[in-house]
Amino acid sequence: MKREYDVLVVGGGPGGAYAAKTFAEKGYSVLLTEKRPAIGVPVRCAEGVGKKLLHEFFKPEDQWIAAEIEKANIIAPDGFKMELEPERAGSEVGYVLHRKIFDRDLVWQAAGAGAEVQVKTRAVSPLMENGAVKGAILEQNGTSHEVRARLTIAADGVESKFSRWCGVDTTVPLREMETCAQYLMTGIDIDPHATEFFVGNDVAPGGYVWIFPKGEKTANVGIGVGGDRCKPGNRPIDYLNRFVKSHFPNGKTIELIAGGVSICQPLPCTVADNLMIVGDAARVSDPLTGGGIYAALYTGKLAGEVGAKGLDQGDTSSQKLMPYDKTWRESYLGKALERNYQIKEVFVKLIDDDLNAIIHSVAKMNMSDFNTLNLIKNIIAANPKVALKLGKAGLKNLIDSF
Amino acid sequence: MIEVHREICAYCGCCVSVCPEGALELVDAYLDIDTNTCINCGLCVRVCPLGALEAKK
């Protein structure tokens, strides 16, 4: 490890890896530091990603793909199953990845592009000078190292503390922390090409149960519930155990995964002097679906592009880095986050009767009219009570966000 | 006092993200708590998906 780099990337998830790769390809000296001993483990993910979205970044390697998904099923609290064929499932038609392999390959690519990688090396505090970030203190094998960098990327995931140490408040409100548990199960009877989502206040209050296939008879079976609904005896693990007992009594569990996804709004600002915040650390995971792989890749790459311009010109002040913040907010990602936040705010207030009514009415919709705005109009027409719950302001927000 | 049951914790980071004081930290494979900064608000105990945290008097 050297004492000085152009760029220091904190965190070796998809966001950090893609940022490191982008900077390295442009010829900058990069150190990627990851506190865990191995990249990508333990996994904290259901591993689903939209095909089109992933193809924006690469042609996926065969070994990344556990399953190809052709349709999604949504199961209402009353047991009614709505099938979303490809035309309707939108970007949810996609892949279920092997994140252990995927994440490691991304870091591998960053290393291949010239980035230096250190594992089991934790950033324990930033180096601050006159309010600007100048690198970090890294702890490795019980020794502290001062590493200086012209630009630091906080890609430290959901538990992000680096930006907090730099003065950016990243605390997630309890009710906007989706708390999750998941089993990788085998020996279960599933459609290997369909994802399933179960909603309802008995199965997953403020969230959903997912089944994401990873091949024949094998799937990630997991659940997320709103943090404020989590109680002793009714924690995600308890809901999951009950679900598995009733749906897959003979299935075998070969991995336990715990995790958290923020479903709040993104940080109000994702840059500071010599600092850029990407991926989950920036709170850009999708508030409705909990998906964050795409957002991490997108923001990681963009940070690399905008950050490199700053480095080229010898100016990495927050003002110079601001186009990063502006660009992602105005992108497909930023708009989807805003819209899905509004939808999520409605979703978490719905009682089972509302959910049943909505899912039944959507299932009747004509496919050729199927777009998100029509979807909302349809839901509101069929379920005026939902419109009442939203209130005038909520309704306006929702419509405006399309 | 918050006690971490390490035999239950799966080091997921949920608790770390809701802690208003930054008192929790995932070191490479275990959860650490700084009892000097913890204000015993109990948010971490509530959010844990596995029930690995306990508030002790």
Ligand SMILES: Cc1cc2nc3c(=O)[nH]c(=O)nc-3n(C[C@H](O)[C@H](O)[C@H](O)COP(=O)(O)OP(=O)(O)OC[C@H]3O[C@@H](n4cnc5c(N)ncnc54)[C@H](O)[C@@H]3O)c2cc1C
């Ligand atoms: C249960 C669950 C299911 C999910 N399902 C999906 C899904 O199906 N599809 C989807 O798209 N997304 C899903 N997500 C979200 C997805 O996993 C994340 O959005 C994604 O991993 C974010 O990538 P990232 O690079 O921002 O952060 P991470 O992948 O979390 O990487 C951050 C890295 O930083 C390291 N780090 C943290 N602090 C430090 C430090 N101080 N020093 C050094 N290293 C540090 C961490 O160890 C970690 O490796 C799910 C999340 C959970 C919890």
Ligand code: SF4
């Ligand atoms: S939320 Fe629970 S399982 Fe996750 S790190 Fe904290 S104590 Fe461990």
Ligand code: SF4
């Ligand atoms: S009790 Fe509150 S302050 Fe203490 S560690 Fe838990 S969340 Fe943080």
